[in-house]
Amino acid sequence: MRALGQPPVLGELVGGVLMGPTVLGRLLPGLAAAIAGSPDVTLAREALTRIGMLFFLFVVGLESDLTQLRRSSRAALSLGLSGSLVPLVAGMALVAALPGSFWGPHAEARPFVFALFVGLNLANSAIPVLARILMDLRALGSRVGTLCMAAAIVDDLFAWACFAAVLVALGRSGTSAAMLPLVFVAAIVMLGVVTWAGRRLGPPGLAWVRRHAPWPHGFIAVTAVLLLAAGSAAEAMGAHAALGAFLLGVALSGGDAEHREAHEAMARFAMGFFAPLYFVSLGLTTDFVRSFDLALVAVVLAAAVATKLAGVLLGARLAGLRIDREAWAIGFGLNARGATGIILAAVGRQSGVIDDRTFVALAVMAFLTSLLAGPAMSRLLRPARSER
Secondary structure, eight states: OTTTTSOHHHHHHHHHHHHSTTTHHHHOHHHHHHHHOOHHHHHHHHHHHHHHHHHHHHHHHHTOOTTHHHHTHHHHHHHHHHHHHHHHHHHHHHHHHSOHHHHOHHHHHSHHHHHHHHHHHHHOOOHHHHHHHHHHTTOTTSHHHHHHHHHHHHHHHHHHHHHHHHHHHHHOTTOOGGGHHHHHHHHHHHHHHHHHHHHHHHHHHHHHHHHHSOTTHHHHHHHHHHHHHHHHHHHHTTSOHHHHHHHHHHHTOOOOHHHHHHHHHHHHHIIIIIHHHHHHHHHHTOOTTTTOOHHHHHHHHHHHHHHHHHHHHHHHHHTTOOOSHHHHHHHHHHTOOHHHHHHHHHHHHHTTSSOHHHHHHHHHHHHHHHHHHHHHHHHHHHHHHHHO
């Protein structure tokens, strides 16, 4: 995937699909069973993959540098909010418009929560994929690159606030649909409090670790403890540990060169060890052929691309930006759902919101929109780069 200019996590997912029941399980079932291992091995792998998901989302949060919002706040807010709201509302409307039998029994059992979950999967954007593409295009520090990243941060914060509302509604049986806006506001407030605390406690905490622990091992150890504590706190509040990991990353994002060095050490550890385990495991435990529904995949993919592009272009118009090649490039960049989209879908399946059919459709959508983003942005931004 690196050779194709794509994020390595997509290759890890493909590797799991090849080694799991989708391919190897049909060609050499005995070998596939040996790779899957005994029940004890499976239990240990599931534990490691859950920790891997927390580390990956923590790194995603670290890349959500809120200081970028100050450079282009109005345009970023317009692009990010419109690019999230339009897919969210359109996704919910799509679920309501089609018969429940098209989506499956999970949609019929919890229609509102299912529709909200599908909508937020369409609203999500992948910051790591976008950052990688902009780095490859040498446009990360440009005006378009800064606007892309700032809008993606707004987009992701909105989607994760919606995600928190869904998870709290699932964790608390007495939470009705009417209470979800209050839960959403509470998630935004919690994000602000956690970020404020992280900005004030992070620098002295990092300095303390520098003085008293070996570097970077001490920082990784302290971060792991904080990460598990944040995940436990999120679950105690009725949400998912993934939300706590993401918020902790956002709280500790940004900073000076010393912070960036620490973040790089953590990212290498998480992306080099835990993330591959998680994404390979998703392929090992899912039969993408048996659960593949062409009509469902086509509807989800078409809705994801159309609504995200429409939302971003609407946001550009509201912000007073021209609808030119750069606006379309931002739209295709935010259209990439990447690994975070796959994780959101996996958490939804684990929480009982969606079944394997919907998970496969959302995972394929996240994969294909990520593959599309790089070539589309490269083609659209090529004239601007050649002029420079």
